Amino acid sequence: xxxxxxxxxxxxxxxxxxxxxxxxxxxxxxxxxxxxxxxxxxxxxxxxxxxxxxxxxxxxxxxxxxxxxxxxxxxxxxxxxxxxxxxxxxxxxxxxxxxxxxxxxxxxxxxxxxxxxxxxxxxxxxxxxxxxxxxxxxxxxxxxxxxxxxxxxxxxxxxxxxxxxxxxxxxxxxxxxxxxxxxxxxxxxxxxxxxxxxxxxxxxxxxxxxxxxxxxxxxxx
Numbered sequence: 001x002x003x004x005x006x007x008x009x010x011x012x013x014x015x016x017x018x019x020x021x022x023x024x025x026x027x028x029x030x031x032x033x034x035x036x037x038x039x040x041x042x043x044x045x046x047x048x049x050x051x052x053x054x055x056x057x058x059x060x061x062x063x064x065x066x067x068x069x070x071x072x073x074x075x076x077x078x079x080x081x082x083x084x085x086x087x088x089x090x091x092x093x094x095x096x097x098x099x100x101x102x103x104x105x106x107x108x109x110x111x112x113x114x115x116x117x118x119x120x121x122x123x124x125x126x127x128x129x130x131x132x133x134x135x136x137x138x139x140x141x142x143x144x145x146x147x148x149x150x151x152x153x154x155x156x157x158x159x160x161x162x163x164x165x166x167x168x169x170x171x172x173x174x175x176x177x178x179x180x181x182x183x184x185x186x187x188x189x190x191x192x193x194x195x196x197x198x199x200x201x202x203x204x205x206x207x208x209x210x211x212x213x214x215x216x217x218x219x220x221x
Contacts, residue, residue, distance in 0.1 A: 021123025026064020046102035
């Protein structure tokens with residue numbers, strides 16, 4: 001156990017799960033989108049749905065989407081400041097199913113450049129987070145290391161090919177998990193790396209025939 005798991009993160013409160021974790025979820029969601037959102041439709045599940053106004057979860061989520069850290073003194077004014085920048089946002093209590101963590105949220109994001117993304121994640125305690133779904137693909141993204149999200153056709157050699165390219169570019173893999181819908185269908189690699197992945201390497205991976213998409217997601221502080 002890390003000392004920060006005991007004393008919690010440096011943050012604007014009141015809650016490490018409902019405020020600091022929510023802010024980090026917003027940061028990670030914006031990182032997955034790849035740009036600052038101009039529109040955010042946010043569905044709140046479980047405890048988030050019941051207490052989001054009192055615990056500042058709504059303000060923290062929007063603060064994260066704007067790129068602010070959990071200790072940013074502007075968080076209490078995040079909704080007003082986001083509106084002033086032209087961001088559109090909405091909050092809807094909902095149900096993500098019995099298997100969803102009580103502190104779960106679904107983002108439907110649209111960026112200024114037209115990029116869109118749907119993300120499901122949860123604040124799992126002590127300010128720690130886990131993104132579990134991106135655009136319908138199951139994942140596990142924690143935001144503690146730079147990561148690649150790579151949906152691809154499930155066929156022999158794809159994992160070896162991607163890992164070889166990363167090795168040739170001197171990018172060290174810290175962890176890798178592979179999720180798949182079924183044999184021969186769509187699989188998804190989630191690769192955590194020890195350093196950011198350059199744009200040229202991402203383009204190289206995107207050119208591989210079996211690869212459907214490559215998203216680089218930087219760590220959140």
